[in-house]
Amino acid sequence: PSELEGQLFLDSGRDRKLVVAGRQGEPVELAAVADLTHEMTAKGIQVLQVDPFVKVHQLDENNNPEIDFVCSIFADIAQATGGCVDLVHHIRKAPTGVMAQPGNIDMARGASALSGAVRAARTLSVMTEREAETLGILVDRRHWFVRVDDAKANMSAPIAGAQWFERQSIELPNADIGGDSVGVFSQWSPPDPFDGLSTQAARAALLRIREGLEDGQRYQMKASRNSKRWAGLVLVEEGAEVSPNDAKQILKAWVEIGMIFEEDYRNPVRRKDEKAVFIDTEMLPGEVSN
Numbered sequence: 001p002s003e004l005e006g007q008l009f010l011d012s013g014r015d016r017k018l019v020v021a022g023r024q025g026e027p028v029e030l031a032a033v034a035d036l037t038h039e040m041t042a043k044g045i046q047v048l049q050v051d052p053f054v055k056v057h058q059l060d061e062n063n064n065p066e067i068d069f070v071c072s073i074f075a076d077i078a079q080a081t082g083g084c085v086d087l088v089h090h091i092r093k094a095p096t097g098v099m100a101q102p103g104n105i106d107m108a109r110g111a112s113a114l115s116g117a118v119r120a121a122r123t124l125s126v127m128t129e130r131e132a133e134t135l136g137i138l139v140d141r142r143h144w145f146v147r148v149d150d151a152k153a154n155m156s157a158p159i160a161g162a163q164w165f166e167r168q169s170i171e172l173p174n175a176d177i178g179g180d181s182v183g184v185f186s187q188w189s190p191p192d193p194f195d196g197l198s199t200q201a202a203r204a205a206l207l208r209i210r211e212g213l214e215d216g217q218r219y220q221m222k223a224s225r226n227s228k229r230w231a232g233l234v235l236v237e238e239g240a241e242v243s244p245n246d247a248k249q250i251l252k253a254w255v256e257i258g259m260i261f262e263e264d265y266r267n268p269v270r271r272k273d274e275k276a277v278f279i280d281t282e283m284l285p286g287e288v289s290n
Contacts, residue, residue: 020073021057027069040081051088061110071117103149121151135190164188193249196241203286205238210279216268218276231277259283
């Protein structure tokens with residue numbers, strides 16, 4: 001508390017509502033704007049966080065001119081105080097069977113004017129079942145993980161490269177009054193799929209992929225995980241602790257750097273042309289031990 005004294009100020013909408021815009025025939029700025037600007041200036045507040053945005057105005061959230069009017073009010077507050085404003089907003093309910101898209105600013109609820117008015121935007125998305133499977137997280141625990149993406153960028157980061165946070169429960173030191181726990185976010189990084197693959201194991205796996213199977217068939221990227229022709233199976237067998245999900249991520253990484261690539265070849269067993277995995281031998285890691 002001593003470190004936060006004079007630095008953090010909290011107000012609850014239950015004690016006093018913050019409404020910056022209303023309607024008197026036309027949208028109007030309300031007296032709370034002047035009060036808020038005065039308080040921020042007097043206390044030297046440089047960051048104003050408002051949660052949720054929908055509660056701070058009495059206008060139509062689906063009306064572009066009216067939402068732009070509200071956003072202009074907060075822009076004026078930021079300019080007058082030399083601070084910045086962070087508006088916490090909800091996304092619209094996605095249609096049945098459609099998942100929210102990380103980094104998609106168009107998922108914001110209401111008028112699109114909000115997306116255009118803000119200088120920066122980010123989305124918070126709960127880990128999906130597919131992401132949990134890819135990252136080796138139990139599906140039942142996926143709700144404990146949240147990703148943050150830049151919603152003003154052209155595309156969101158890959159799963160492994162996204163900024164992730166894990167929900168944690170922290171016990172407060174107030175056991176004398178019964179004790180409380182609060183939920184917080186801590187930074188979290190997905191496990192590195194290469195952790196279970198040594199340099200020599202990687203070399204051995206790549207050499208096996210280069211040689212192909214005994215019957216003359218070659219390994220493939222997109223074969224079923226249960227197929228002996230899936231290149232990832234070689235990684236699982238050669239790596240000390242490489243899972244099928246890890247193998248998939250490793251193959252993807254190797255493709256991106258050009259260590260492995262796909263080309264057409266004549267399958268001697270099936271007697272037809274198909275895609276197979278080939279190796280750039282000049283990029284083989286490690287050395288052959290004597």
